[in-house]
Amino acid sequence: GENVGLHLPTLSVQEGDNSIINCAYSNSASDYFIWYKQESGKGPQFIIDIRSNMDKRQGQRVTVLLNKTVKHLSLQIAATQPGDSAVYFCAEPIGDYKLSFGAGTTVTVRA
Amino acid sequence: GAVVSQHPSWVICKSGTSVKIECRSLDFQATTMFWYRQFPKQSLMLMATSNEGSKATYEQGVEKDKFLINHASLTLSTLTVTSAHPEDSSFYICSARDLKGQGQETQYFGPGTRLLVL
Numbered sequence: 001g002e003n004v005g006l007h008l009p010t011l012s013v014q015e016g017d018n019s020i021i022n023c024a025y026s027n028s029a030s031d032y033f034i035w036y037k038q039e040s041g042k043g044p045q046f047i048i049d050i051r052s053n054m055d056k057r058q059g060q061r062v063t064v065l066l067n068k069t070v071k072h073l074s075l076q077i078a079a080t081q082p083g084d085s086a087v088y089f090c091a092e093p094i095g096d097y098k099l100s101f102g103a104g105t106t107v108t109v110r111a
Numbered sequence: 112g113a114v115v116s117q118h119p120s121w122v123i124c125k126s127g128t129s130v131k132i133e134c135r136s137l138d139f140q141a142t143t144m145f146w147y148r149q150f151p152k153q154s155l156m157l158m159a160t161s162n163e164g165s166k167a168t169y170e171q172g173v174e175k176d177k178f179l180i181n182h183a184s185l186t187l188s189t190l191t192v193t194s195a196h197p198e199d200s201s202f203y204i205c206s207a208r209d210l211k212g213q214g215q216e217t218q219y220f221g222p223g224t225r226l227l228v229l
Contacts, residue, residue, distance in 0.1 A: 036220075041223070043221050045220070089154060097143060097208055099145075099155075099218070101154045101155045101156075102154060103153075104153075
């Protein structure tokens with residue numbers, strides 16, 4: 001079935017720089033998306049979400065952009081810190097509160 | 112914030128034995144919990160939906176007799192891997208949906224249980 005996938009499996013970024021993580025989805029009817037952060041050996045942690053009636057949503061040092069025309073969303077992390085090193089997943093509800101996760105992008109922050 | 116715990120955090124067992132993993136919502140009630148499996152460097156794959164007081168709903172391809180799920184209370188769901196084999200070695204993660212929550216942000220994930228079957 002249709003699910004969410006990611007463009008790039010890894011991202012290496014210099015500490016202090018901004019990070020951009022991309023995600024493509026295939027279901028044009030999707031109306032809600034979530035970004036999760038998963039540190040090594042831990043469960044996913046909610047970062048930010050966005051509904052399809054929005055193009056942009058900002059949180060603390062993070063911004064999610066949604067482009068419904070090309071079915072693409074991105075997560076931007078400002079001033080990336082070593083603690084941001086993790087795997088980032090976009091996820092999409094697929095009914096009854098179940099979630100479909102994308103492949104994940106591993107972000108490594110260089111000191 | 113809401114906390115979901117899993118026990119054990121890691122387990123090593125011999126092939127053919129059964130392993131039980133607990134998922135608990137510590138400070139909220141959850142009528143629905145979810146079980147995921149994650150292989151190394153891969154994404155989370157939903158295995159089943161655990162419903163309090165009723166049978167679990169399994170995703171396509173997941174053997175219900177192999178992965179027994181029990182959701183006996185509003186704060187506890189258990190996953191039993193029966194007759195475990197090396198290919199069952201994985202990271203098992205549960206999530207719990209807050210009974211009072213409306214959005215997806217009210218679905219909280221446990222820390223995961225790493226299972227190694229020898």
